[in-house]
Amino acid sequence: MAGAWNIDVDAAAATIKATAAQVESVGPALAGMAAALELAASSIPGEAPVVLTALNDVLTLGITTGTNDAVHRSGTIITSTVQAVSFYAQGDLAMAAHAQQSAAAAEAPAAGTARGPVPQ
Structure with a gap:
C-alpha cells in the first residue's frame, strides 16, 4: 500500500452507514418484485405452463x-x-x-451463475 492514509473517519462512517442502508433496502424491493410476479402468474390461464415456468425462472434463477449474490x-x-x-x-x-x-477481494460470483438456462 503506497502513500499515507488521510481518512476523515466521521465522513467515512457516514458513507458506510448510508451504503449499508441502501444494501438493506434491496430485500424489501426483491420481496415486492416477487409478489408482483406471483400476482402476474396468478392471472395467467392454467393452460400457459411455459409462461408460468418462465416467470418462475426469472424470479428464482435471475x-x-x-440480487442475493x-x-x-x-x-x-x-x-x-x-x-x-x-x-x-x-x-x-x-x-x-x-x-x-479483504474488502477489495470480496468474491464475485462465477460468470454465468446468476443466469438461468438458455432456451434452445
Missing part, C-alpha cells in the same frame, strides 16, 4: 440469485471497510491495510 458481496465489502476504518482510527495501519485488501 432476480433472486443475482450482490447483497452478500456488498455486506462483505461493508464489513471489511468498517474494519479498515476502525483499525485506521486506532492507528493500526497494517491491520487497516489488511482489512482494505
